[in-house]
Amino acid sequence: MINITFPDGAIKSYESGVTGLDIAQSISHKLAKEVVSVKVDDQVWDAHRPIVKDAKIQLFTFDDREGKDAFWHSSAHIMAEALEFFYPGIKLGIGPTVENGFYYDVDLPEGATLTDADFKKIEDKILELSRQNNPFIRTEVSKEQALKTFTDKGDEYKLELIKDLEDGTITFYQQGQFTDLCRGPHIPNTAYIKAAKILNIAGAYWRGNEKNKQLTRVYGITFPKQKMLSEYLEQLEEAKKRDHRKLGKELDLFTFSSRVGMGLPMWMPRGAQLRERLENFLKKVQKDFGYLPVITPHIGNKDLYVTSGHYAKYGADSFQAIHTPQEGEEYLLKPMNCPHHCEIFKARPRSYKDLPIRFAEFGTVYRYEQSGELHGLTRVRGFTQDDAHIFCRPDQLKEEFLKVMDIVLYIFRVLKFEDFSTQISLRDKDDRSKYIGSEENWEKAESAIVEAVNEKGIEAVAEYGEAAFYGPKLDFMVKDALGRKWQLGTIQVDYNLPERFELEYKGADNSMHRPVMIHRAPFGSMERFVAVLIEHTAGKFPLWLTPEQCVVLPISEKYNEYAKKVSNLLENYDIRSFVDERNEKIGKKIRDNELMRIPYLIIVGEKEENDQTIAVRKQGEGDLGVMSAESFAKMVQEEIDKVLVFNQI
RNA sequence: GCCGAUGUAGCUCAGUUGGUCAGAGCAGCUGAUUUGUAAUCAGCAGGCCGUGGGUUCGACUCCCUCCAUCGGCUCCA
Structure with missing residues (x-):
């Protein structure tokens, strides 16, 4: 007998080898029918995997995230089985779950095509396979065995995955005639799946690397009840009605014209009024916080960006230089306001008594985003940042950072952006070549952000590889109507630009010191912020903001x-x-x-x-x-x- | 940029296997109506069927190029 501890602390004895399903059955018949996975101590297991020693358990149904993961991950296997049926010789990449459903990356056989027209038959096949009521069978295999299986199958993607795995930790799962390399957990058998929908297909680079082959990613979603699928699809339709591109047109807020150029939004009178009101709102807040307005030109000499490092990093992929009648003279559309603001700082000698100096500007910048990236107002090639740069003494950094956080949080509160997440964007752990500046400065900047976040007591996730090339950031992320995450507010600590621009102030000790810079934009960009605002409010703007009350x-x-x-x-x-x-x-x-x-x-x-x-x-x-x-x-x-x-x- | 899809009037959409198939509703204009809490009626006008090429006796319809948009991937100072 073994002791099973339940989440409420209750302990019951069961025969060794009892499964999560058995335990559920001992509680209620209904629960047993719904349980799809079980957490055993710290690991989520198959609900049908025998438990052989004392453990703490928690049962999951489709209502739980862990349950959905098992359910959808199992569905991905069945979809792969269906795809193998229609496309013999298909090679499989990875097939994880996503927030709503799952996908599988596949390499279609030479000459084969997969289009929307094929969705129906794949859905039908998934349901047919599901009805076969095949159990998901877990087997532990040696690395050698695993390699052999997929060498025989000729699936180089799986082989690549197995090579990175440690011997002794490899498991296969089999349902019906289909076996896949998989850590699990899975649902007890295929019959749990009652509704299936292939959502869309897309190209996706193997292992997310642009240099690798592009595989076909098939997105799908499944449910334990037909009704849940129709509800989900309805919900999707509802979300589409909130799409800012649709509402922007209907409410006369903004427009695009291919004549003007892709990704270059034009604000119509109602949209312009809305935006202006947002700007005035922030200007008032910033005034109270001691910001000083500045205005800088839309272009800057190429040398400015060579100094800042932007040219080396992005020059080739930017709007190209503007030439003048003067031989060799080149200007660039400004992609950032910071270099200009640095020059304003440098315009006259600064004393430690002047700091912090906070320059604010609604600065319009131009970036040549990849054509496939453009998306309504959320991703554009010309946009206006609610930008400001704070130049402060190192000892003022934390306080200034906290004050900026106060502004961002206040703005989000006023606009009822309650469902946002906070992300500390740090350097890539493996590849430091993408960044400028010394290790020491980066460490100072990164720890300053972590300290500020801790002090404020807000929850933030650390994301590696998300930092700007000159410094780490604290980003405020908000989701759009369709659940896509967008970065709005951002606060960045920067020791590098002050060095590159040789910014200095005279200290109390009568010697020169280097200031620290904070880049910050509470909205991020007016375009993206308004886009998200439209989707959050479904066009029903707050009374103080709306063009006509x-x-x-x-x-x-x-x-x-x-x-x-x-x-x-x-x-x-x-x-x-x-x-x-x-x-x-x-x-x-x-x-x-x-x-x-x-x-x-x-x-x-x-x-x-x-x-x-x-x-x-x-x-x-x-x-x-x-x-x-x-x-x-x-x-x-x-x-x-x-x-x-x-x-x- | 890459993979896939889409592109018919200002908007939303019909358009059968290539052959009177250039259509509807809304919006617009004109007129009638003078209205009590989510669509008054009638008439009119409106389209290089995204662009350029090709196949064909004949192309909105089939093929290719380009442009733009949509869903992802990659990217995002």
Whole structure:
């Protein structure tokens, strides 16, 4: 007998060799049907793998992340089995789970193609194989055995994977006629899978390296219930409705033109107003934090970027140099504001008493992003950073860093970005050649960020290889409607540029010292921030930000004059208002303005004109009843004040 | 940049095996209507069927080039 400890601390005895499934069965029949994997001490196991010694266990169903992982990973194996059926000779790369579903990277046989048209038959095959109710059988194999199996199969990708594994840790899983190298865990048998959908296909480089062969990545998702699949697909459709590219068009916020150039967004009046309001909001916050505005040109002499190191790093892959009538003279579109700001710092002698100096600029920069990378407003070739550079003494670094974090967190709070993650972006562990600057400076910069994060007590994940080439960063990541992660706010510690630009200040000891720089952008870029804001709010912007706060709708043209009077009155109360004078029925006007996400609709007709009142309707909520323009104005102001309290920083 | 898909009116989409197939709804314009909380009616106008080439008696439809967009990969100062 062995002792099994449950998550609540309860301990029960079972026969040695008991499985997670058996244990679930001993609790309830329903649970036994749903359990797909089990955590045994620190490892997640197959629910059907015998446990032979005392252990702490936790049972997982599809509702748990661990359960989904086992479920989808098993599904990837079945999909691979299906693909082998349709494409004999197919070679398999890796087939992991992702947040929603799984994929398998495959190398199709010479001449074979896989397109959307093939999805249906693959889905059907997956379900057919699932119905065979094949168990997932785990076997431990020696490295030699493993190598032989895949040498015989002629799968060089698996061989490459096995070569990196340690003998004695290698396991195979088999279901039906299909065997795969796999660590597991897997679901007990294939019949758990009741619904399957191939989502899309894409090219993916083997092991993520551009120099390697590009394999075909097949994305799919499966569920234990048909209904869950249809719900998931519906949810996807809903998410697509929030896509900022779609809403940007519908709400007249921004546009692109291939004539202007790809990845070069143009802000339309409503979008420009929204952006301007965001900028003014941040300007006010920054003013309170002691930032000083600066303005720099859109181009800079090539030498500027040679000095900064940007030219060596990105010169070849950037917009190419602008030439002048002067032989040999070259200018570049600025890809960064920092070199300019460094030159402003250098413009006159600085004393330790002046520091910290904080230069802020909404600086528009141009970067030649790869064509396949462009994506609405989130990835563009011309964008405006809410940039600032703080030049401080080393002893001021931590305090300044913390203050910047306060700004970012305040902004996220005001805009209700609650679901963000924080990432410490560090150097690549293996490849240091991508970075400039001394080991010592990097270590100082990296530890400064880690210390600041610890002090602030926020949770952050360290990501290696994500640092900028001149320094580590603290990045604030937010997801879009479809769950893609984007970096918004960023704070970077930089010892390198001050060195390259030979920045100095006179210390109290009357000798020259080198300042430390903090690069920071709470929004990141106006374009990307607005994109994410659109997706988070589905276009229903906060009242203080939205281009028009209310629209006055006359019941008929007879009340246009009164409507204009009301609108003017509201404008006098600093409420952004306009009149919908179209000769349409009130229902139509309400519909159109609701679709434009105007927060308040003011309806005026005979009654209102006689009583000198307005009927207020709130977007998404409906009729709020009749009131005076004054009390409406007060209501709006209060709603805004609730959100925009600057002293709550 | 790479893999795959898509590209018909301002928007959303129809268009059968290549042969009166250039269509609809919304938006726009004109007129009627003067409207009470999510689409009033009628008429009109609107398209090098992304671009350039090719196959064919004939191409929106088949093939190729390029451009742009979408989903990924790689990249992201």
